[in-house]
Amino acid sequence: MNSVKKSNANVKPNPTGALVLVIDDDQTTQVLAKRSLENAGFKTILASNGVDGLQLFDRYRPDIVLLDVEMPIMDGFKVCREIRSLASGRNTPILMITGLDDIDSIENAYSIGATDFATKPVNWAIMVHRVRYLLRSSIIFKALEASKVRLAKAQKIANLGNWDWDIKRNKVFWSDQIYRIFGMNPSDSRLDRKSFFQFIHPEDRDNLKTEFQADLLQLKPSNHEYRIQCENGDIRYLLQQAQFTLNANNQPLRLSGTIQDISERKITEEKIRRLAYHDSLTGLLNRNSFQERLETALCLAKRNNRIMAVLYLDLDNFKRINDTLGHDSGDLLLKIVAKCLIESTRKSDAIARLKNNQNDAEVARLGGDEFTILLSEIKQPEDAGLVAQRILEKLSGPVPLNGHNVFATPSIGISVFPEHAENSSTLLKNADTAMYHAKQCGKGNFQFYTEQMNANSLARLKLESDLHQALENKEFAIYYQPIIDSESGQIIAAESLLRWKSRKHGLVKPCYFIPMVESNGMIVEIGKWVLQQSCKQNAAWQHAGLKPIRISVNISSLQFRHTNLLDTIEQALQASALSADYLILELTEGMIMQNSDQTIQTLQKLKAAGVKISIDDFGTGYSSLSYLKRFPIDTLKIDKSFISDLPHDKDDAAITTAVIAMAHSLNLRIIAEGVEKSEQAEFLKHLGCHSMQGYLFGKPMSAENFQACLKNSQSSNEVISIEKTG
Numbered sequence: 001m002n003s004v005k006k007s008n009a010n011v012k013p014n015p016t017g018a019l020v021l022v023i024d025d026d027q028t029t030q031v032l033a034k035r036s037l038e039n040a041g042f043k044t045i046l047a048s049n050g051v052d053g054l055q056l057f058d059r060y061r062p063d064i065v066l067l068d069v070e071m072p073i074m075d076g077f078k079v080c081r082e083i084r085s086l087a088s089g090r091n092t093p094i095l096m097i098t099g100l101d102d103i104d105s106i107e108n109a110y111s112i113g114a115t116d117f118a119t120k121p122v123n124w125a126i127m128v129h130r131v132r133y134l135l136r137s138s139i140i141f142k143a144l145e146a147s148k149v150r151l152a153k154a155q156k157i158a159n160l161g162n163w164d165w166d167i168k169r170n171k172v173f174w175s176d177q178i179y180r181i182f183g184m185n186p187s188d189s190r191l192d193r194k195s196f197f198q199f200i201h202p203e204d205r206d207n208l209k210t211e212f213q214a215d216l217l218q219l220k221p222s223n224h225e226y227r228i229q230c231e232n233g234d235i236r237y238l239l240q241q242a243q244f245t246l247n248a249n250n251q252p253l254r255l256s257g258t259i260q261d262i263s264e265r266k267i268t269e270e271k272i273r274r275l276a277y278h279d280s281l282t283g284l285l286n287r288n289s290f291q292e293r294l295e296t297a298l299c300l301a302k303r304n305n306r307i308m309a310v311l312y313l314d315l316d317n318f319k320r321i322n323d324t325l326g327h328d329s330g331d332l333l334l335k336i337v338a339k340c341l342i343e344s345t346r347k348s349d350a351i352a353r354l355k356n357n358q359n360d361a362e363v364a365r366l367g368g369d370e371f372t373i374l375l376s377e378i379k380q381p382e383d384a385g386l387v388a389q390r391i392l393e394k395l396s397g398p399v400p401l402n403g404h405n406v407f408a409t410p411s412i413g414i415s416v417f418p419e420h421a422e423n424s425s426t427l428l429k430n431a432d433t434a435m436y437h438a439k440q441c442g443k444g445n446f447q448f449y450t451e452q453m454n455a456n457s458l459a460r461l462k463l464e465s466d467l468h469q470a471l472e473n474k475e476f477a478i479y480y481q482p483i484i485d486s487e488s489g490q491i492i493a494a495e496s497l498l499r500w501k502s503r504k505h506g507l508v509k510p511c512y513f514i515p516m517v518e519s520n521g522m523i524v525e526i527g528k529w530v531l532q533q534s535c536k537q538n539a540a541w542q543h544a545g546l547k548p549i550r551i552s553v554n555i556s557s558l559q560f561r562h563t564n565l566l567d568t569i570e571q572a573l574q575a576s577a578l579s580a581d582y583l584i585l586e587l588t589e590g591m592i593m594q595n596s597d598q599t600i601q602t603l604q605k606l607k608a609a610g611v612k613i614s615i616d617d618f619g620t621g622y623s624s625l626s627y628l629k630r631f632p633i634d635t636l637k638i639d640k641s642f643i644s645d646l647p648h649d650k651d652d653a654a655i656t657t658a659v660i661a662m663a664h665s666l667n668l669r670i671i672a673e674g675v676e677k678s679e680q681a682e683f684l685k686h687l688g689c690h691s692m693q694g695y696l697f698g699k700p701m702s703a704e705n706f707q708a709c710l711k712n713s714q715s716s717n718e719v720i721s722i723e724k725t726g
């Protein structure tokens with residue numbers, strides 16, 4: 001180390017003035033170098049052989065090295081190679097100085113990493129400038145390197161890469177991050193301008209190509225979002241932004257741009273969009289998004305002079321299924337229905353399709369069991385009817401649900417733009433009104449909106465608000481309809497039928513107000529009153545000395561499920577002192593088919609209390625006689641829809657015959673309802689139907705009229721016999 005000059009000892013690594021390491025065994029060169037460089041403001045350290053030079057390099061990290069080639073111990077080439085192999089020496093400028101000026105030495109020097117080359121004798125005045133120049137490039141180079149590192153880091157963080165297309169030479173530069181975004185190694189050579197489009201998602205490819213062509217024509221900054229499909233199957237969402245560089249003649253020289261992987265953002269956006277716009281159970285649109293789409297579709301329809309329709313759909317039995325089989329089953333059914341609605345509206349073979357519009361229909365769940373469908377591609381209103389028909393057909397059969405077969409038939413209302421409404425809210429409201437009408441028309445059908453329905457629905461609203469006072473105002477009355485024994489023709493029972501004698505609306509039939517009081521819960525209170533009144537009335541007839549008959553009272557499902565039904569009945573019987581034997585409860589199949597233990601228990605308790613159970617409207621519901629066998633029931637009332645066309649309608653005749661025969665075999669009493677003609681009565685009597693009810697024997701009438709009728713019947717024995725009244 002004796003060759004290291006003392007003057008270097010205080011030189012700190014990386015001083016402000018650049019530090020030059022001179023490695024040369026020639027004393028004269030060392031002195032000249034030191035003097036010239038220091039005069040020019042550099043700091044120097046000197047080494048007179050390669051080994052010392054390397055040590056100094058490692059210790060002081062000079063900004064530049066002047067290196068003699070011919071030296072003892074270790075020549076300049078070797079020193080240069082060693083320096084380059086150090087991490088700290090990779091980019092330090094090394095200027096090699098030699099007396100050899102043969103081309104081989106020069107080539108050798110460059111090949112092992114020398115930055116520049118000078119020959120002896122050295123002109124130090126010029127050399128100083130050369131050192132300064134080399135240092136300046138080195139600084140720029142270092143800054144560039146640092147900036148590259150920073151850029152790469154930033155690109156990695158932003159998941160963004162940059163590219164540059166030299167249009168003339170048709171060469172594209174891709175930054176490392178772009179390769180990573182495309183799921184490749186930066187050394188991969190497969191990414192070029194041609195292959196680029198192969199990575200684009202097939203659904204986005206043509207679109208992107210077209211847009212790209214347009215960009216080339218317009219030479220404007222561009223902005224595209226598309227998806228790529230990586231080799232591992234991943235789909236990524238990319239945002240590409242680019243700008244042209246033009247020459248003086250506005251010819252494009254290059255297109256430079258960025259590609260950012262925005263998948264994460266897209267996925268989050270999609271999630272938020274789904275949450276905000278869709279019903280989480282079925283995945284269908286929710287109410288808000290349906291309304292939005294409806295608005296948009298309306299604008300388009302107005303502009304293009306086209307028609308469209310809204311279908312409003314409500315399941316007929318949903319509440320019962322939900323209550324009976326539980327919410328999980330209910331949810332499952334809603335999902336099945338949703339799927340079915342989508343399927344029914346997708347294949348729009350009967351519907352004219354507009355070009356470019358992929359969606360046939362928008363299907364939404366508004367909540368509960370209410371669905372809406374927007375048909376914006378119909379040619380005529382009837383097309384909406386066809387879709388409704390298709391839905392009804394699809395949902396007409398039994399749906400298997402957790403081991404049960406249930407029916408999910410809907411009632412559908414349709415309103416058409418512009419015929420029925422001009423704005424979205426009225427369109428929706430009218431479809432709802434039409435749906436309500438479909439329910440009233442016996443469910444499981446569809447109805448187009450009419451003006452009349454609106455008037456009806458307004459009247460209905462009025463009616464509903466007035467109903468609240470009806471009980472208090474004593475506006476309810478009970479009418480009684482005779483039930484006669486087929487053999488004797490004598491009145492053996494009366495059915496209690498509720499009437500609303502409204503001060504404002506006149507006599508209102510139960511088919512108008514019973515569904516209302518059922519849906520608002522008032523039926524429990526009203527039904528209790530009917531029970532009390534009916535028992536009281538029947539007891540009164542007995543007190544009046546008439547032969548006892550039974551009183552048959554309709555019970556609504558809400559009442560039946562109400563925990564107090566048994567108490568209510570017992571109280572009614574007690575208060576009227578009527579024997580339970582004279583009370584019949586009319587339940588519908590649907591009510592008792594709710595196969596819960598509770599149903600059977602309630603029925604058994606009623607039975608034990610001595611009350612008779614009658615199944616009303618038999619034939620319109622499940623109609624499973626073998627199933628009914630499990631319940632303690634006494635009587636079946638064949639629904640009047642099977643009676644009205646007797647005896648001529650073959651189907652009705654066959655059904656009635658079969659039902660009566662089976663009822664006999666099950667030891668059940670049987671009543672035919674709605675008997676209006678004597679030929680019906682004859683036919684039924686012939687089949688062995690025990691009792692009958694209908695206008696033929698008497699319409700529902702007031703208690704006084706009924707009493708007179710009863711008195712008459714009992715005194716003359718045969719007043720209401722079949723033969724005589726026919």
Ligand code: C2E
Nearest residue numbers: 497498509510511530554555556674675676693694695700
């Ligand atoms: P429902 O239990 O099936 O009652 C028989 C209905 O058929 C009665 O209609 C009756 O007037 C009608 N009817 C009787 N004979 C004939 C006939 O020969 N031909 C025709 N076409 N119809 C006949 P109403 O009184 O209008 O009652 C309608 C429905 O309202 C009843 O049907 C019942 O479901 C319900 N309802 C009546 N009163 C009450 C009640 O107090 N509580 C409950 N929950 N429902 C009631």
Ligand code: CA
Nearest residue numbers: 495554586616
């Ligand atoms: Ca009834």
Ligand code: CA
Nearest residue numbers: 616617637673
């Ligand atoms: Ca009935």
